[in-house]
Amino acid sequence: MQLIDRISNIFHEKFGHTPMHIARAPGRVNLLGEHVDYNDGFVLPAAIDRATYVAFSPAGTPHSSLVAVNLRNEASFSPQTIPSKTQPDSRRLPDWAHYPAGVMWSLLEEQLVVPAINAVYASDVPRGSGLSSSASVEMAFMIAWQSLGGWTLPSMQLALLAQKAENRYVGVNCGIMDQFASACGVNDQLLLLDCRSLEWQSVPLPEHASIVIADTSVRRKLTSGEYNNRRAACEEAVRLIQKDLPEIKSLRDVSVDEFNRFAGNLPDEVAKRARHVVEEIGRTIQARALLEAGDVQRFGRLMNECHVSLRDLYEVSCPELEAMTRIAQSLDGCYGARLTGAGFGGCTVNLVVQEIAPSFAESLAKQYALETGLRPQVYISRPSQGAGLL
Numbered sequence: 001m002q003l004i005d006r007i008s009n010i011f012h013e014k015f016g017h018t019p020m021h022i023a024r025a026p027g028r029v030n031l032l033g034e035h036v037d038y039n040d041g042f043v044l045p046a047a048i049d050r051a052t053y054v055a056f057s058p059a060g061t062p063h064s065s066l067v068a069v070n071l072r073n074e075a076s077f078s079p080q081t082i083p084s085k086t087q088p089d090s091r092r093l094p095d096w097a098h099y100p101a102g103v104m105w106s107l108l109e110e111q112l113v114v115p116a117i118n119a120v121y122a123s124d125v126p127r128g129s130g131l132s133s134s135a136s137v138e139m140a141f142m143i144a145w146q147s148l149g150g151w152t153l154p155s156m157q158l159a160l161l162a163q164k165a166e167n168r169y170v171g172v173n174c175g176i177m178d179q180f181a182s183a184c185g186v187n188d189q190l191l192l193l194d195c196r197s198l199e200w201q202s203v204p205l206p207e208h209a210s211i212v213i214a215d216t217s218v219r220r221k222l223t224s225g226e227y228n229n230r231r232a233a234c235e236e237a238v239r240l241i242q243k244d245l246p247e248i249k250s251l252r253d254v255s256v257d258e259f260n261r262f263a264g265n266l267p268d269e270v271a272k273r274a275r276h277v278v279e280e281i282g283r284t285i286q287a288r289a290l291l292e293a294g295d296v297q298r299f300g301r302l303m304n305e306c307h308v309s310l311r312d313l314y315e316v317s318c319p320e321l322e323a324m325t326r327i328a329q330s331l332d333g334c335y336g337a338r339l340t341g342a343g344f345g346g347c348t349v350n351l352v353v354q355e356i357a358p359s360f361a362e363s364l365a366k367q368y369a370l371e372t373g374l375r376p377q378v379y380i381s382r383p384s385q386g387a388g389l390l
């Protein structure tokens with residue numbers, strides 16, 4: 001509530017009236033299926049109870065004016081300045097504004113009506129923490145423009161347009177998972193998405209289990225380059241395996257047995273990346289059955305295996321994520337713990353026996369601080385509803 005009051009007050013000071021609406025779009029945490037969305041795999045994220053909030057009204061001017069409260073910065077853009085990533089006064093558009101400007105760009109590409117807005121936004125999804133703060137910003141602005149534009153699109157379509165903004169305007173070649181989770185979140189449910197068909201279903205969080213998010217407080221560096229490299233390695237693997245299996249379209253189409261047969265034809269690094277993806281897709285398929293059967297113990301073990309694979313094969317972990325995961329896995333009541341999101345820093349996700357989640361969170365924070373000298377944030381998180389107007 002505090003954030004909402006804050007952005008409403010700042011909006012009033014800046015624009016002289018109360019905002020017409022407030023849009024909210026959550027961040028997400030991913031339980032299983034990491035770095036497989038851009039390989040047509042399955043993912044199992046949940047929208048979380050932390051979000052970006054945008055207070056907005058139609059601007060009545062040709063350009064949109066935005067205030068980013070967390071960053072104490074302002075920016076303006078219009079359909080004319082968007083292609084050159086500049087502002088109406090010719091200054092460079094700051095990096096943070098590429099996300100909302102990218103959303104406008106993506107909607108204009110669809111020939112949709114996208115009125116100029118005055119907007120003030122703030123988020124309690126920490127940036128660069130692996131909880132999809134960018135997707136939550138994109139989706140909050142999607143909702144803002146949808147509500148002023150006089151058109152309505154299905155949530156998945158909004159997610160795809162936000163992904164296009166990030167791929168083509170911001171320049172990060174991300175998959176669909178983050179925007180999907182932010183757009184389609186369901187209270188108290190996990191979301192199981194087939195990234196090829198885009199069919200999805202909600203799956204109840206296992207009974208008596210809580211999600212604990214542990215932020216190492218280390219922020220990702222150079223991720224877009226590392227991320228795009230990983231993606232390129234997967235594409236290279238597909239190209240090389242197609243020599244033996246011409247019918248495959250992505251690593252989703254390669255079974256673990258087939259992969260074992262052909263892995264020797266791949267350069268070492270490409271083989272490691274691709275093995276993670278092929279085995280991780282296998283884990284998500286098992287996970288579905290385990291969740292249906294209520295076998296949270298074995299589901300947790302898959303989370304632990306996923307972490308090892310992200311560390312050793314995909315190589316996206318870091319010492320702090322290792323410390324956080326190792327400590328969590330040694331504590332009572334932890335079904336599974338692993339890094340979540342793209343990696344290189346940020347958060348771990350822990351599935352924990354509900355009754356002891358508070359003491360688990362406390363011990364994890366304490367031991368991590370002792371070991372690393374860093375101050376982590378560890379909290380119990382509830383799956384929340386997807387993006388919408390408040």
Ligand code: GLA
Binds near residue numbers: 037
């Ligand atoms: C980032 C991307 C997602 C996904 C994850 C890794 O969050 O935005 O599309 O690829 O990394 O699973």
